[in-house]
Amino acid sequence: MSRMIDYGKLMHAAMRRLIQDVLMGVQKDGLPGAHHFFITFDTTHPEATMADWLRDRYPAEMTVVVQHWYDNLNVTDEGFGITLNFGDAPENLYIPYDAIQTFVDPSVEFGLRFEQQSDDDEEDEDEDDEDLLDEDGSLDDEDMEDASEDRHGDAPRTEAEVVSLDSFRK
Structure with a gap:
């Protein structure tokens, strides 16, 4: 590190x-x-x-x-x-x-x-970021998605909905 x-x-x-x-x-x-x-x-x-x-x-x-x-x-x-x-x-x-x-x-x-942040929170974030790296130091996409979900709560992920604009054309 x-x-x-x-x-x-x-x-x-x-x-x-x-x-x-x-x-x-x-x-x-x-x-x-x-x-x-x-x-x-x-x-x-x-x-x-x-x-x-x-x-x-x-x-x-x-x-x-x-x-x-x-x-x-x-x-x-x-x-x-x-x-x-x-x-x-x-x-x-x-x-x-x-x-x-x-x-x-x-x-x-x-x-x-003064922003209040405990030292424990900073250490946890650093450790979480290190866990996202593969052995070769590259980012692991699956772990990044999991970490993103952990940091942003348990909000359900939804797929984007594609809307055709043809129905709005005259």
Whole structure:
């Protein structure tokens, strides 16, 4: 098996570093001008921390707004901690960069979206693709058809219907 450059993984790492750099600037100098952020993150991430009542209210994902009122922004290499106001109740959150699903700054129409795909899914797809090759490395048509059916569900295959256009002619 040949190794391949994982551009998706490299791009996600670069985008997370960009978020870290932006937040470090905000930590140092505050939010400039009209900038503000909508950050959606996976609340099930094992390193994400928040109050139990917030986790109960947002069991899968949560979007926070960093704009007018925030405090204690602490940016690290792995994520950031912040205190946000929820109905006049300040709550501490810790959001790992790996948990971030979207990062948007609507003031300048900038946004990042992270596609979530587990490593197991990628490995399974690679193994499936390798199984399509014969011993000589060529594609096996029958296996390709089977794999296509597996990937596209159990939808029944139908043969194309040929329609004669003569019946429509005048």
